[in-house]
Amino acid sequence: xxxxxxxxxxxxxxxxxxxxxxxxxxxxxxxxxxxxxxxxxxxxxxxxxxxxxxxxxxxxxxxxxxxxxxxxxxxxxxxxxxxxxxxxxxxxxxxxxxxxxxxxxxxxxxxxxxxxxxxxxxxxxxxxxxxxxxxxxxxxxxxxxxxxxxxxxxxxxxxxxxxxxxxxxxxxxxxxxxxxxxxxxxxxxxxxxxxxxxxxxxxxxxxx
Numbered sequence: 001x002x003x004x005x006x007x008x009x010x011x012x013x014x015x016x017x018x019x020x021x022x023x024x025x026x027x028x029x030x031x032x033x034x035x036x037x038x039x040x041x042x043x044x045x046x047x048x049x050x051x052x053x054x055x056x057x058x059x060x061x062x063x064x065x066x067x068x069x070x071x072x073x074x075x076x077x078x079x080x081x082x083x084x085x086x087x088x089x090x091x092x093x094x095x096x097x098x099x100x101x102x103x104x105x106x107x108x109x110x111x112x113x114x115x116x117x118x119x120x121x122x123x124x125x126x127x128x129x130x131x132x133x134x135x136x137x138x139x140x141x142x143x144x145x146x147x148x149x150x151x152x153x154x155x156x157x158x159x160x161x162x163x164x165x166x167x168x169x170x171x172x173x174x175x176x177x178x179x180x181x182x183x184x185x186x187x188x189x190x191x192x193x194x195x196x197x198x199x200x201x202x203x204x205x206x207x208x
Contacts, residue, residue: 001027001028001029001030001083001087002025002026002027003025003026003027003028003087003090003091003094004024004025004091005023005024005025005026005091005094005095006091006139007024008095008098008099008138008139023094023098026090026094028046028047028048028051028090029046029047030044030045030046030083030086031044031045031046031047032044032079032082034079039078039079040078041057041060041061041078041079041082042061043057044057044060044082046086050093050114051086051089051090051093051094051114052089052093052114052115052117053086053089056082056085056086056089057082059082059085060078060079060081060082091139092136092137092139093114095138095139096112096119096133096137096138097112099138099182100112100119100182103182103183103186106183108121108122108123108183108186108190109121109122110122110182110186117132117133118130118131118132118147119131119132119133119144119182121186121189122152123186123189123190123193124190125193125194125197126151126152126153127149127150127151127152127159127193128149128150128151128152129146129148129149129186129189130146130147130148130149130150131144131145131146131147131182131185131186132144132145132147137180138182141180142180143176143179143180143185144179144180144182144185145172145179146168146171146172146185146189147168148164148168149164149167149168149189149193150164163196163200166196167189167192167193167196170192170196171185171188171189171192174188174192
């Protein structure tokens with residue numbers, strides 16, 4: 001199965017792309033097991049298994065498990081729905097990994113976790129930012145959301161949960177255009193983090 005991957009220039013994407021070649025298409029082998037005598041999906045395997053589709057498989061199976069008798073046209077439509085949604089998922093996953101790879105050319109280190117649909121940015125000072133892409137990102141201009149901040153080494157273990165909550169709230173209130181772009185958003189998160197640290201330090205010194 002060939003899936004055409006649109007270039008980010010074809011969308012209204014806000015990320016600056018430099019020195020990285022975008023994939024134009026990706027190939028997968030999709031093995032679909034159907035119920036005998038029907039086109040109802042029983043099981044699916046995909047090779048390479050690099051895109052999370054188990055929720056789509058479950059949704060396709062639910063047509064059968066709901067107990068509803070589907071005629072051949074409806075069953076064919078559900079199969080078409082499944083393949084179309086798998087390809088949509090492949091497109092988003094491929095582009096997200098591409099954006100993360102591109103962002104790694106900046107001073108931050110990023111990782112994308114497919115199953116959780118989560119981007120983790122490793123910030124200075126031993127803090128990890130967990131960022132959730134909104135549905136359709138990066139093809140859509142919907143903003144990213146900072147889900148949580150966590151300490152990743154002994155230098156940052158003393159940072160309180162309430163401190164992180166303040167940073168998260170401020171980060172998710174940044175201008176939408178900043179939150180549409182991964183690198184800009186993480187730069188903004190880090191700036192807020194450092195500013196909040198200075199405020200806390202000043203408060204501690206004043207209290208002492």
